[in-house]
Amino acid sequence: xxxxxxxxxxxxxxxxxxxxxxxxxxxxxxxxxxxxxxxxxxxxxxxxxxxxxxxxxxxxxxxxxxxxxxxxxxxxxxxxxxxxxxxxxxxxxxxxxxxxxxxxxxxxxxxxxxxxxxxxxxxxxxxxxxxxxxxxxxxxxxxxxxxxxxxxxxxxxxxxxxxxxxxxxxxxxxxxxxxxxxxxxxxxxxxxxxxxxxxxxxxxxxxxxxxxxxxxxxxxxxxxxxxxxxxxxxxxxxxxxxxxxxxxxxxxxxxxxxxxxxxxxxxxxxxxxxxxxxxxxxxxxxxxxxxx
Amino acid sequence: xxxxxxxxxxxxxxxxxxxxxxxxxxxxxxxxxxxxxxxxxxxxxxxxxxxxxxxxxxxxxxxxxxxxxxxxxxxxxxxxxxxxxxxxxxxxxxxxxxxxxxxxxxxxxxxxxxxxxxxxxxxxxxxxxxxxxxxxxxxxxxxxxxxxxxxxxxxxxxxxxxxxxxxxxxxxxxxxxxxxxxxxxxxxxxxxxxxxxxxxxxxxxxxxxxxxxxxxxxxxxxxxxxxxxxxxxxxxxxxxxxxxxxxxxxxxxxx
Amino acid sequence: xxxxxxxxxxxxxxxxxxxxxxxxxxxxxxxxxxxxxxxxxxxxxxxxxxxxxxxxxxxxxxxxxxxxxxxxxxxxxxxxxxxxxxxxxxxxxxxxxxxxxxxxxxxxxxxxxxxxxxxxxxxxxxxxxxxxxxxxxxxxxxxxxxxxxxxxxxxxxxxxxxxxxxxxxxxxxxxxxxxxxxxxxxxxxxxxxxxxxxxxxxxxxxxxxxxxxxxxxxxxxxxxxxxxxxxxxxxxxxxxxxxxxxxxxxxxxxxxxxxxxxxxxxxxxxxxxxxxxxxxxxxxxxxxxxxxxxxxxxxxxxxxxxxxxxxxxxxxxxxxxxxxxxxxxxxxxxxxxxxxxxxxx
Numbered sequence: 001x002x003x004x005x006x007x008x009x010x011x012x013x014x015x016x017x018x019x020x021x022x023x024x025x026x027x028x029x030x031x032x033x034x035x036x037x038x039x040x041x042x043x044x045x046x047x048x049x050x051x052x053x054x055x056x057x058x059x060x061x062x063x064x065x066x067x068x069x070x071x072x073x074x075x076x077x078x079x080x081x082x083x084x085x086x087x088x089x090x091x092x093x094x095x096x097x098x099x100x101x102x103x104x105x106x107x108x109x110x111x112x113x114x115x116x117x118x119x120x121x122x123x124x125x126x127x128x129x130x131x132x133x134x135x136x137x138x139x140x141x142x143x144x145x146x147x148x149x150x151x152x153x154x155x156x157x158x159x160x161x162x163x164x165x166x167x168x169x170x171x172x173x174x175x176x177x178x179x180x181x182x183x184x185x186x187x188x189x190x191x192x193x194x195x196x197x198x199x200x201x202x203x204x205x206x207x208x209x210x211x212x213x214x215x216x217x218x219x220x221x222x223x224x225x226x227x228x229x230x231x232x233x234x235x236x237x238x239x240x241x242x243x244x245x246x247x248x249x250x251x252x253x254x255x256x257x258x259x260x261x262x263x264x265x266x267x268x269x270x271x272x273x274x275x276x277x278x279x280x281x282x283x284x285x286x287x288x289x290x291x292x
Numbered sequence: 293x294x295x296x297x298x299x300x301x302x303x304x305x306x307x308x309x310x311x312x313x314x315x316x317x318x319x320x321x322x323x324x325x326x327x328x329x330x331x332x333x334x335x336x337x338x339x340x341x342x343x344x345x346x347x348x349x350x351x352x353x354x355x356x357x358x359x360x361x362x363x364x365x366x367x368x369x370x371x372x373x374x375x376x377x378x379x380x381x382x383x384x385x386x387x388x389x390x391x392x393x394x395x396x397x398x399x400x401x402x403x404x405x406x407x408x409x410x411x412x413x414x415x416x417x418x419x420x421x422x423x424x425x426x427x428x429x430x431x432x433x434x435x436x437x438x439x440x441x442x443x444x445x446x447x448x449x450x451x452x453x454x455x456x457x458x459x460x461x462x463x464x465x466x467x468x469x470x471x472x473x474x475x476x477x478x479x480x481x482x483x484x485x486x487x488x489x490x491x492x493x494x495x496x497x498x499x500x501x502x503x504x505x506x507x508x509x510x511x512x513x514x515x516x517x518x519x520x521x522x523x524x525x526x527x528x529x530x531x532x533x534x535x536x537x538x539x540x541x542x543x544x545x546x547x
Numbered sequence: 548x549x550x551x552x553x554x555x556x557x558x559x560x561x562x563x564x565x566x567x568x569x570x571x572x573x574x575x576x577x578x579x580x581x582x583x584x585x586x587x588x589x590x591x592x593x594x595x596x597x598x599x600x601x602x603x604x605x606x607x608x609x610x611x612x613x614x615x616x617x618x619x620x621x622x623x624x625x626x627x628x629x630x631x632x633x634x635x636x637x638x639x640x641x642x643x644x645x646x647x648x649x650x651x652x653x654x655x656x657x658x659x660x661x662x663x664x665x666x667x668x669x670x671x672x673x674x675x676x677x678x679x680x681x682x683x684x685x686x687x688x689x690x691x692x693x694x695x696x697x698x699x700x701x702x703x704x705x706x707x708x709x710x711x712x713x714x715x716x717x718x719x720x721x722x723x724x725x726x727x728x729x730x731x732x733x734x735x736x737x738x739x740x741x742x743x744x745x746x747x748x749x750x751x752x753x754x755x756x757x758x759x760x761x762x763x764x765x766x767x768x769x770x771x772x773x774x775x776x777x778x779x780x781x782x783x784x785x786x787x788x789x790x791x792x793x794x795x796x797x798x799x800x801x802x803x804x805x806x807x808x809x810x811x812x813x814x815x816x817x818x819x820x821x822x823x824x825x826x827x828x829x830x831x832x833x834x835x836x837x838x839x840x841x842x843x844x845x846x847x848x849x850x851x852x853x854x855x856x857x858x859x860x861x862x863x864x865x866x867x868x869x870x871x872x873x874x875x876x877x878x879x880x881x882x883x884x885x886x887x888x889x890x891x892x
Contacts, residue, residue, distance in 0.1 A: 035659045085848055091658045093847050095605055096796055099662075100843025103789055107837025115833070218785070222670075225663055264674045267667040274664045275652045343744060369746030381741035383734050385801060393727075394734050398746030400727050404755050407726035408719040414726060421727065457745070 002133045007255040008248055009131075013140040013209070015247020016147035017043075019240045020202035021224025022231065023154060024195035026239055029228075030171035031184070031191040034083060037098035039199060040221020041105040045071045046200025047212035048109055051118045060121075068200045075196025079189045102221065109214035117211035120204070139208045146205045150198050151240060157194075158236075167191065219263060223250075226270035296321045296465055296496050297342065302351035304337050311337045313520040314351070319465065324487060324497040326507045328531075329517035330541055335500045336378060336469060338517070342498065343375045343467050344368040355465070369398035372464035376454040376471055378500075384443035388434055388453055391442050392425040395460040428456040432486065448479045455486065465496050472503040484510050508532070516540065558804065566714070570706045579702045583774060585814045586709040587767050592794045592806040593713075593720050594763030600800035601729065602756040603736030605662045608649075608669035609791045612642035612761045614676055614783025616768025618683050621692045621778050631695045631773050638769030639762040645672075646761025650754040669788055676780035688779030695773045705774055712770070713807075716763055720803045732756060733801075786836070790817075793839045796846050799853025808855055813839070 024039045049067035054060065078101065086097060122139040129136055158164035169177040170187040178184060203212070210216065227246050231239030246269055254262040297319040304312040312334040319325045327335050340346045342353060344365040353360045355371055363371070374395070383391050400421060402414040429435045432452040437445065442453065451471055458466055468487075472480045484506050487497060491510075501507050507514065507528070514531045516524040518540040524531055531537055570579050595609050620638035623629045653664045676683050683689065694700065698708035723729045731752055734742040739749050772778055790813065798809020820834040850857050 037659075082844065082848065086851075089847065089851060092599070092603060092605055092800075093851050095659055095662050096792065096843055097847040099607070099789065099792070100840050100847065102840070103836055104840030104844055107833050107835070107840050110833045111830075111837055222663070222666065226667075229660070229663075258678075261674070261678070264671050267670050267674075270667045271652075271664055271671075274656060274660050274667075345740060345744075364748075366743045366746055366748045369744060375744050377741065381738040383737040383741070385737065386730065386733055390730055390733075394730050394742070394747075395745055397727060397731060402727050404723065404728045404759070407728040408723045410722045410726075418726060461745075 003255070004252075005132065005134045007251045009134045009136055009140075010255075011248030011251030012244060013136070013143050013247070014250065015244035016144050017202055017206050017220065018223045018227045018247055019147055019243035020150055020198055021220050022227035022239045022243045023151065023236060024199045025224060025228040026231075026233060026236065027154070027195050028188075028191045030234055031167055032079075032083070032188040034094060035098065035225070036101075036192075036195065037095070037221060037225070038078075038102040038105055038217075039195060039224060040217035040219070041102050041109075042071050042075060042196050042199030042217075043203030043206070043220050044109060044212065044214065044217035045074065045105065046203030047120065047207035047216070048113055048118070048203075048214070049200075050204050050207065051120055051212060052113065054120070060123075064201075064204055067204060068197050071200035072193050072196040075192040075199075076189055079192035083188070083192075084185060102217070106215055106217065113214060115214060117213040118207075119211050120207035122208040123205075137209060139205070143205050143209065146201060150201065151236075154194070154198070154236070163190070219266075222270070223266045226266055226273065229270065230273045294321050295319070296356060297498065298352075298354040299338070299342065300352045300354075302338065302341060302353065303349050304334075304341060304346065305349045311520050312341070312348075312517075315517065315520075315522050317515045317522065317525060319496055319498050320512075321496055322491065322494070323512040324491050324499055324510050326511035326514045327498060327500045327517065328502070328507060328514060329523075332519065333517040334520040335517055337520075339375070339467055339469050339498070339500050343373060369461065369463075372461075373467065374458040374461060374463040374465075375467035376451070376458050376469055378469040378473065380447075380450055380454065382442050382450050382454060384441070386442055387439050388442055388445065389422070389425055389429065389438040391453055392428055392457045392460050393421045395457040396421040396424055397461075399461045424460050425456075428460045431489075432456045433482075448475050451475065451483070452486075455483075459490065459495070463495055465498065466490065468497060468499045468501070470500055470502060472501060472506050477505075480506055562717075562807075563714070566710050570703045576702060579706055581814065581818055583702065583706050583709055585811055586706070586713045587771050587774070588791070588794065588814065589713050589807050589810045590709075590716050590767035590770075591764045592791055592798075592810045593716050593803060594760035595791055595795050596798075596800060596803055596806035597720060597723070597732070598756045598760045599795055600802065600805070601724070601732035601736060602753050604657075604753055604756070605792075606665045606757070606760065607662055607785065607788045607792065608665035608672070609760065609764050610783045610785070610787035611669040611672035612646060612764035613768040613771070613787070614780065615642040615645060615672060616765030617772040617778055617783070618676060618689075618768075619765070620769030621689050621772040622682060624693050624773070625689065625691060631693065631699075631769075635695075635766055635769040638772075639766040642765035642768070643758050643762040646758045647754065650757035654750045654754055666785065666788075669785060673780050673784045676783060683780070684778075686780065688777060690777045692772050692776050692778065694776065695770075699773060705770075709770055709774075712766065717803065717807065724803055728752075728755075736801075789843075790835075790839060793842055797842055797854055799855040799857070802853065802855045805853050805855035809853070812854070813842075 021039055021043065024042065025035060028034060028036045046067050049070050050063045053063035053066055058066070082097070082101070086093065089097070122137070123142050124138045127138065129138055129141065158168060166177070166182045167187050167190065169180070169182055170184045174184045203216075223246060224243070227243035228239055230246065231242035246266055249269060250262055250265045253265040295318040299318065300316050302312060302315040303310065315334075315338060317325070327338060329335055337346070341348045344360065344363065344367075355373065360368070360371075383394065400417045402411075402417050406414040426435065426438065429438055432455060434449060434452055434456065437449065442450065445453065455468075455471065472483060475483065480503055487499070487510055491497060499507070499511065511528055514526065514528055515522060516531060516534070516537050523536045523540060524534045526534070569582050573579060573582070591609055591613055595606060598604050598606050616638040619641045620631065620634040623634040623637060624631055649664075649668055653661055656664055677686050679685075695705070695708065698704040731742065731747045734745070734747060735749050735752055743749055794809040794813045795806050796809070797812060798807065799805030816838060817835060820838060824830050824834055846853065
């Protein structure tokens with residue numbers, strides 16, 4: 001029984017990360033109907049920048065802040081000068097574009113920092129904590145805390161602030177939003193900025209747990225995408241639930257079947273969702289086709 | 293005249309909205325039936341159902357006596373039903389000739405392997421497709437533009453190309469979705485003459501249109517829809533004098 | 548054979564001449580091996596071009612089909628002693644079967660979903676290659692894969708065998724492009740609804756394109772296995788699939804020749820980058836990755852139709868200008884108001 005709980009606990013931690021990636025996906029998708037396949041790279045860059053800044057002896061807090069800022073800036077530049085530029089491109093072109101961006105970031109990271117893995121110090125100590133017979137690394141708790149904070153922040157932003165309402169307006173009806181003086185391009189930019197910032201934060205907070213290197217973004221991106229699809233590509237609550245589900249299923253699979261299959265599980269889940277119910281568990285029918 | 297297409301109790305819902313409600317009409321062999329009505333009357337929806345693009349929520353569509361409910365969208369062409377599109381669905385990066393040749397797809401059979409290996413049957417069919425396509429291009433006056441890329445053609449010519457594409461397989465029933473939209477007087481008159489020739493040569497036509505001149509000059513009968521329901525049916529003269537029709541077009545100011 | 552040749556004229560003749568002369572004129576084995584790799588890649592990318600440019604779908608799993616073909620042929624020759632000539636055919640069939648099953652399942656998907664489904668498949672396939680140790684030898688792979696009799700004795704022999712197959716694949720695809728089926732594919736790409744109205748079963752055609760691309764990738768994989776003599780799962784992953792994607796995109800998705808040109812180009816760049824990496828000290832990381840990523844982004848932004856269609860358009864414009872200059876001013880006819888662009892296969 002403890003074994004099961006342990007696997008579930010592990011799954012919750014990874015699920016939390018997938019949740020942030022997935023929420024990053026849908027924030028951008030809802031506003032601009034673009035699926036940013038480079039989302040995972042925001043996480044990678046967050047972690048790598050932090051490592052680099054600490055490497056030049058900046059204090060942890062400052063490094064984190066600067067790293068988040070840097071990634072946010074990159075996300076904004078991305079939206080403003082690349083995504084906006086190809087606004088009228090076909091769906092196929094947009095897919096190729098974001099794949100290219102993801103590849104570009106990965107390649108750039110490999111050139112700047114090489115292909116080695118880097119370790120980041122955990123926020124508190126390395127000693128794991130025991131809760132109800134289940135062992136969790138302290139960083140794992142930090143991860144869950146961060147996930148909670150980010151999700152609550154986003155919920156507050158979307159539901160309670162003027163900005164959030166504007167973003168929602170764009171998501172529901174860009175034409176009407178424009179007529180009310182809301183600038184969808186600006187909202188897109190903000191959505192990218194939010195995805196960049198939250199992604200970077202997530203990347204920083206998981207770096208101590210999984211080592212960070214130039215290609216961490218790929219798998220995280222795919223699993224986050226799977227969670228976003230499973231959750232219905234639009235419903236934030238559904239997305240988060242889906243993400244935790246994937247994390248747990250993955251963990252159970254790794255524990256009970258084989259650890260080599262761990263990644264394959266997320267992919268199998270992805271394919272299964274795409275084949276059986278592309279509109280996701282919580283999604284609306286109309287979202288289902290995967291075009292734009 | 294025998295009924296080629298029979299539509300009964302045809303209805304279609306979108307979410308909570310009933311866009312088409314219990315519509316009933318028939319297209320007879322050798323006639324041009326016009327489907328008219330103010331904007332939002334459901335004409336395009338009816339056309340989309342009759343061409344197999346969307347399924348009806350209720351009702352039956354019969355072609356030559358056979359029910360079309362189980363027939364897949366791509367099989368309509370094999371029955372001899374083809375169509376044009378209100379928002380022009382042309383293949384922009386293919387030539388005008390190639391666009392029209394696609395129209396012959398339902399009448400040809402060469403498989404992927406046969407085409408890749410250029411077997412003799414494939415070459416023969418290719419020749420046939422080319423000849424038929426050229427014939428129709430000549431008929432609609434687009435022969436000089438046969439090798440031009442479709443994307444470079446002006447609007448009016450693209451409409452003609454779509455008609456050629458739909459006719460090249462010699463369909464029994466041609467469905468036209470606002471073919472005159474955006475055309476000037478001369479072009480509309482030429483198109484009307486084309487439709488009359490098509491009717492003379494044995495193809496029946498279901499025409500959805502707004503252009504009253506075209507309708508009045510070529511339609512044998514007219515069906516009028518308003519807000520999803522049929523409100524009148526008859527000869528052009530009868531429809532012109534029908535008070536319900538006049539009210540629908542002038543009345544509630546919902547256009 | 549004459550039927551297969553059709554009437555491809557000048558371009559094809561030039562290609563043939565270049566291809567036949569290549570191994571005879573190049574200075575050393577290095578260039579020959581580059582030529583062989585280009586040929587292997589070209590078979591895959593022509594198939595990918597059919598799927599992407601013609602049918603308008605995206606596949607990020609071609610490297611997986613490549614790998615499946617490679618392992619199929621390798622296993623059948625080493626473990627069961629079958630002749631490579633037989634196993635190459637099986638190597639085309641097995642990935643085609645996978646493509647059929649996968650394609651059938653994902654036939655309704657479009658856009659991102661399709662891309663991710665093929666990516667997921669690619670990953671699963673590669674994990675399968677790594678984990679199914681009893682058959683594939685796992686991460687360390689296989690060795691002692693036999694060469695192809697007669698052709699495999701020399702590198703030049705392999706070059707001509709591979710490029711012979713490239714030529715057949717090229718001809719097949721060019722024929723297809725200009726046929727009823729090819730037009731059906733292209734129609735699907737532009738407007739599925741119009742294609743359906745003309746009797747085209749969109750799902751079946753998309754599936755056929757996918758299966759064909761699997762078969763092409765498979766046979767190339769088999770050839771790869773017998774050329775290299777050893778195999779491991781490493782080259783059959785996402786990195787390679789994206790490389791294939793880049794080749795098709797840069798050459799021009801809608802053009803078969805584009806796929807060939809793109810393949811040559813990317814391989815040149817790849818080799819050039821390796822050279823650069825040796826020359827510049829302290830260069831770490833994947834020069835490949837950043838360059839290919841940049842190429843994908845730049846092409847979509849500035850030349851989405853690709854190199855070959857763009858060059859053709861430039862040539863047509865130049866020809867039109869020349870023609871205009873030669874003609875004396877004449878009263879313009881009503882029917883010629885549109886700027887005509889002549890289309891070339």
